[in-house]
Amino acid sequence: MNPLSRFFSGLRARGGVHPDGRKGLSAEPPIRILPMPERLYVPLQQHVGACARLSVLVGDKLLKGQLIGASGGNISAPVHAPTSGRVVAIGEFPSPHPSGLPGATVTIEPDGDDRCIEAVVPNDPFDLSPEEIATRVGAAGIVGLGGATFPSAVKLKLSRKSGISTLIVNGGECEPYLTCDDRLMRERASGIVEGIRLIAYAAGAREMLVGIEDNKPEAIAAMRLAAAGSEVQIKVVPAMYPMGWDKQMIQVLTGREVPAEGRSAEIGVLVHNVATAWAVYQAIRFGRPLVSRVVTVSGAAVVAPGNLEVPIGALAADLIAASGGLLTQPQRLVLGGPMMGTQLPHLNVPMVKGSSGLLALTGKEIGLPQPAPCIRCSNCVRACPVGLLPLEMAAHIRAADLSAAVGFGLKDCIGCGSCSYVCPAHIPLVHFFNYARGELAAQEKGKLRTEATRKLADSREERMQRIAREREEAARQRAARKAAADAAKKAAAMEAARLAATENQEELV
């Protein structure tokens, strides 16, 4: 990209930082297939929304691609068997989550055959109706593979409803270390391009743009070659963080800004990741559900960094072993990229649909500086891609004044970590914001709970009163009946007495 256009598209991007990419560690070796591990641990919750509903039992024989968890609601995604084998356990297993808490997981013992389930696919996928494509994408369990893990079919159906003009496919991959999308674009460009055309057809988008950062020249060349002759346009964007944030990408490519707390559909744009486009291609063209993904294994503690195509449910330890093991004890294990990824407690956690990278970082790479007082240098304000005031928000959260932080735009924060990255005082700004959002959500839940409790208490009170009333009513009726019976008896007795008296009198007479 020439310096002038670079300058202009750079102007459109707000904030951002330029961290050392360190992509060279893993970018060169081609994608390798992970040898099938001895056990796969497939969590049922791998997406945003309702948990998948279990549909297998312990001991069941499975084929690759067979359903093991059905979609659990409107916003949910099914989960499929990553290989053929047997279900050996269903229960709790540590989830790839910073808390290390367990989640519902299906444990599968692969039989080594990797036999696929039969799939019915059309000769030309464009014969299918757009709705049918969206339904198939949903049935294949495809979620946003850039890390957000939002069910893709929901996005497709919503876009048709709201009228989308532009599909943007995100090949930004701005996180340092990660090269999985880069490798995918270099090696599987034609499949991605067909996936993009399928998504655009399903969503009703006319314009198709692929945004790729200018630090991936090989990927740009490969994608340009694959897209030649089609309506898919490859656009080069300047390398900066967070260029892969969908709203940043939209602004750089189209010049339009998504309103605060709004969705990209409001300005007629739909954004999907390149890996999602590949998964859509696999699902529609070959009927293969999403059961594997490319994961970058990197970091200075790894012997042979690179990209692995791994079945969902492979343990982090399997990935490290397949990458030659560890050089030294890593200081920190990260799932995802170093800016927005989550810290892993140990290597005994499975890879899920949203796992883009597994990083084993040394102490030298992370650095653990002590936080110091804020000097109000406003570096964080300049770095914020959303245009917020991180220093003010953090100060209010520290003083337990969350509503003031919300007033400063806490809910618009995307947690990209640019502010924490540039802070010369090493204040964990994003940690503050994540805490505050969790706390606000908990408070909101508590309010709903209080309301529900009151309803329960009121209805119980009402029921108790009704029961007491009915009891009283019944007692009154009983008393009335008894009184009536008594009166009748009395009357009868009196009548008898009177009759007897008259008889006596008659006798006397």
Added chain:
Amino acid sequence: MFIAIFSLTLLGGALGLFLGYAARRLAVEGNPLVEEIQAILPGSQCGQCGFPGCAGAAQALANHEAPVTLCPPGGREVVALLAAKLGVEVNLTEVADTVPQVAEVLEDLCIGCTRCYKACPTDAILGAAKQIHAVFREACTACGKCVEVCPTEATRLIPVPVTLQSWYWSKPSLQGATA
């Protein structure tokens, strides 16, 4: 000067008469604040605050005779709402020390006597005679009435278990630093 004194006296007098009339004409029966406070309280009438039910507690709160932190089942959210309603300063971080709890039935000890579910103000316990009882965690306010009535000590209060859905980051502690 006399004009000024005269006009101000007249103005004061007229306004005073008007206010006096308005106070009589627009007098409010009872304290509306009590009702508003009662709307904030959970309404489970558990009596943990020491007042006879939520109405009594609301009355005491309106008269500033009770602290806003009086309601254990309400938790931090109710404290925050009450403090905002009454214009009281309160340190929420201290309230946070009381962990939210739920009731639990120990199935080994439960004899199915039905006393706990009859006592539960929110119908959070399910059971029948001679059947083991169970607690609906979503409906339980941890008022402790079931614990009091259980003859075999089979009910107890436990901290609400943290799940993947409810977990969130703890507040970062900065030793000596100011954000």
